[in-house]
Amino acid sequence: MAYVITDTISLTRRWLIHLRKDRMSLTLGIIQPLILLTLVGPLLDHVVEDTSEIQAFMAKRFRTDDYLSFLFSGIAVFTILVNSILGGIPIVFDRETGFMDKILASPVSRFSIVASRFLYVILYSLLQVAIISVVACLIGVRPASPLLALVTVVGYGALLCAGITVLSLALAFIFPHHSIFFAITGFLLSPLLVLSPTFVARESLPDWMALIAGFNPMTHAIEPIRVAFVGSELVPEQMLTSAVWLLVFDVVCFALAVRVIKRRLD
Amino acid sequence: MTPDAPQPSETPTATTTLEVTDLVKEYKGGLQAVKGISFTVHEGEIFAFLGPNGAGKTTTIRTIATLLRPTSGTVRVLGHDVVTEPDAVRASVGYVPQELALDRYLSGRQHMELSARLYRIPKDEATRRIDELLTLVGLSDRANDGIKKYSGGMKKRLDIACGLIHRPRLLILDEPTQGVDIQTRYKIWGFVANLRAQGTSILLTTHDMEEAEHLADRIAIIDHGTIQARGTRAELQASYGGEMVKVDLGQAELGDDDLAALQTLHGAESVERRGRSLLFATASARSLAPLVSVWLEQRLDGSPRSLSFGPPGLDDIFLKITGHGIRD
Numbered sequence: 025m026a027y028v029i030t031d032t033i034s035l036t037r038r039w040l041i042h043l044r045k046d047r048m049s050l051t052l053g054i055i056q057p058l059i060l061l062t063l064v065g066p067l068l069d070h071v072v073e074d075t076s077e078i079q080a081f082m083a084k085r086f087r088t089d090d091y092l093s094f095l096f097s098g099i100a101v102f103t104i105l106v107n108s109i110l111g112g113i114p115i116v117f118d119r120e121t122g123f124m125d126k127i128l129a130s131p132v133s134r135f136s137i138v139a140s141r142f143l144y145v146i147l148y149s150l151l152q153v154a155i156i157s158v159v160a161c162l163i164g165v166r167p168a169s170p171l172l173a174l175v176t177v178v179g180y181g182a183l184l185c186a187g188i189t190v191l192s193l194a195l196a197f198i199f200p201h202h203s204i205f206f207a208i209t210g211f212l213l214s215p216l217l218v219l220s221p222t223f224v225a226r227e228s229l230p231d232w233m234a235l236i237a238g239f240n241p242m243t244h245a246i247e248p249i250r251v252a253f254v255g256s257e258l259v260p261e262q263m264l265t266s267a268v269w270l271l272v273f274d275v276v277c278f279a280l281a282v283r284v285i286k287r288r289l290d
Numbered sequence: 291m292t293p294d295a296p297q298p299s300e301t302p303t304a305t306t307t308l309e310v311t312d313l314v315k316e317y318k319g320g321l322q323a324v325k326g327i328s329f330t331v332h333e334g335e336i337f338a339f340l341g342p343n344g345a346g347k348t349t350t351i352r353t354i355a356t357l358l359r360p361t362s363g364t365v366r367v368l369g370h371d372v373v374t375e376p377d378a379v380r381a382s383v384g385y386v387p388q389e390l391a392l393d394r395y396l397s398g399r400q401h402m403e404l405s406a407r408l409y410r411i412p413k414d415e416a417t418r419r420i421d422e423l424l425t426l427v428g429l430s431d432r433a434n435d436g437i438k439k440y441s442g443g444m445k446k447r448l449d450i451a452c453g454l455i456h457r458p459r460l461l462i463l464d465e466p467t468q469g470v471d472i473q474t475r476y477k478i479w480g481f482v483a484n485l486r487a488q489g490t491s492i493l494l495t496t497h498d499m500e501e502a503e504h505l506a507d508r509i510a511i512i513d514h515g516t517i518q519a520r521g522t523r524a525e526l527q528a529s530y531g532g533e534m535v536k537v538d539l540g541q542a543e544l545g546d547d548d549l550a551a552l553q554t555l556h557g558a559e560s561v562e563r564r565g566r567s568l569l570f571a572t573a574s575a576r577s578l579a580p581l582v583s584v585w586l587e588q589r590l591d592g593s594p595r596s597l598s599f600g601p602p603g604l605d606d607i608f609l610k611i612t613g614h615g616i617r618d
Binding site for chain 1: 400
């Protein structure tokens with residue numbers, strides 16, 4: 025057990041060196057969602073302020089007239105989703121270049137190989153969202169409950185990140201080439217984004233889309249975080265339901281991924 | 291020398307570092323890359339696998355490095371089985387793959403530090419070994435540079451140094467000098483020879499005849515997943531028939547009847563055509579060469595373009611054993 029901890033720390037240090045050397049990726053990863061927020065948010069916010077009828081419509085459909093804060097929860101969760109779903113990429117590259125063989129030829133714990141990347145992706149995603157949140161507040165996002173906002177972003181963000189990351193890692197051990205990995209993850213991202221309450225509340229989606237969105241893990245991360253940002257009336261039971269839903273999702277993802285990864289690493 | 295299967299097994303001794311017995315590796319889809327090979331590598335010995343691409347060399351060494359599971363047969367490193375005691379095997383084996391397996395974000399020193407942590411070497415000891423190895427491979431002054439700034443030869447030397455950090459008893463080098471310049475090639479040969487002198491066993495794969503000739507104590511010629519012949523260079527030469535006579539025919543044409551007639555010359559054990567050349571296997575090239583020369587002068591109304599004789603090179607032995615050149 026002691027080896028598992030030291031091995032995991034050793035391998036995580038490698039990812040931290042990547043982070044230090046590749047600051048460009050972190051910077052762009054922060055700027056990109058902020059661009060979306062600063063362009064789309066104020067655009068709609070402007071429309072809402074100009075027209076009282078539309079404002080009323082937005083209030084009804086979006087459950088708030090502060091669309092910027094409404095949108096932020098969706099964008100924050102989408103950022104976490106993108107990080108998580110692409111979290112396995114360095115593993116794919118390690119397999120392609122033979123670096124993984126070098127690691128596997130050593131006595132390092134197999135669990136640590138996966139755990140180090142898993143921990144790093146979660147920490148990186150939360151760090152990125154934390155920075156985005158601070159900048160978002162500076163450009164006009166006003167969390168209704170700052171403490172609840174922090175708790176929900178970290179809690180629900182981590183729950184979503186865990187399940188998706190572990191699936192991404194399993195994919196990284198299945199597909200030998202990054203082109204296939206990118207094709208599959210790219211294919212998954214669009215429907216996950218559209219079939220979620222990222223841009224509009226679930227109630228505002230067409231019935232069939234709302235039904236599908238109920239099975240989208242993004243939905244169960246966005247809605248509780250949104251409560252903290254726009255102060256809408258999502259009841260604690262619903263927040264708990266989302267947490268349980270994400271936990272079950274994580275358990276299923278872990279069970280699937282462990283099976284796949286174990287077969288590949290043993 | 292006959293293919294591996296009929297050969298008596300090598301008996302492991304107290305100094306046996308690696309013992310491979312009847313190893314078979316079959317991939318999904320039924321492709322049998324390794325078809326029941328056996329060999330041993332002893333302490334302080336360089337054992338070379340010589341064979342073309344696809345012969346089964348890399349599959350064999352990946353199995354020894356615990357990266358592949360054998361379909362059948364056993365592989366033991368210092369008595370530890372690769373299937374039942376993989377961690378004990380990993381701790382004793384250094385593996386340097388054919389491709390440069392480096393992380394583009396890490397410096398030379400960071401690579402070494404990571405390797406030391408993978409093998410759980412205490413920090414102080416690791417620092418000492420890293421400095422020692424970086425000096426050995428001539429990278430001390432560039433240790434803190436990112437490997438993006440390294441030449442191909444420097445990267446290869448770093449890769450080998452990483453494989454040595456835990457002082458393995460068995461070092462596996464997969465095509466160690468492929469794609470490197472001549473200078474680096476000689477440097478790598480130098481490291482490998484030094485390691486042998488220190489008692490490290492080395493298993494290397496190569497399709498470079500000169501490398502095998504220069505470095506190896508024993509050579510196994512592997513083709514189509516089986517060891518076709520193995521032994522010291524002298525043993526392989528003896529299996530060829532001792533010596534060879536090589537004749538360059540130029541544009542002259544010889545038929546099968548001519549070859550049959552040449553075969554009857556006193557001392558000719560075999561004769562074969564290779565491109566524009568004739569190769570004779572013989573116990574005494576010095577005796578056979580004048581006979582061949584005279585016969586050809588009469589048959590061709592003039593001397594052959596050139597005639598050389600002496601012990602066969604590995605490429606001649608390889609051709610005779612496998613029926614094709616190493617790069618065919």
